[in-house]
Amino acid sequence: MTNPSMRARYIADTVNTASPGQLLVMLYDRLVLDLTRAEEALGRGDREAAAQQLMHAQDIIIELRSSLKTDGWDGAAASPSSTASCSPSSSRPTYGATPRRWPPAEP
Template sequence: MISGTALRAQQRYRDDAVLSATPEQLLTMLYDRLVLDIERGEAAQRSGDWPEASAQLVHAQAIVAELNSSLKDTWEGSAGLRGLYAFLSRTLIDANVRRDPDLVRACGDLVTPLRDAWHSAADAVAGTTQ
């Protein structure tokens, strides 16, 4: 069991990482957590742990909403991503309500390549600023 002091130290470390992150790093952190939530949600559904599955999928929906709200309409790719985020949100809700791990897996199959692409883009930006 982890002590309260250790938990507070872990939370402080996470808070500091977020506060000191560049916009590119924040975006990749969100995508990393989205993939993790989807993976955990699917695993929980497959094991029949419906409360945990729901918690993970609701958190994934919140991340999708945050990603959607962070889009700038001046960027030419924003309309496509908005459509994708709307689809993900609807599918995550449907997967949660229907308790369908295959729908959750389909969301993961869409999000994982996007996460990888954003990581590559963030790495490229970091390489040009050094």
């Protein structure tokens, strides 16, 4: 096996054998990594790289929201953060993840 294929197998094995709690931590760790990379890319002026990182972070947030069990506590359905009030209407909505130039260019 080559080094990249060994790494891919290790990652797949780690994810496939992780407990639900470990998976949650992995998702949050990757979310922080994606947001950090996006911030660094924006600092370099690389909006395309930032957009890719933000879109991946957005995918993680969507996955976390879709797996949230709102029946686990009283009043969850009435909460503004419940999945009913924030469910995406399409399979991949955009929440403004595409970075815009800031400050805007002057005319």
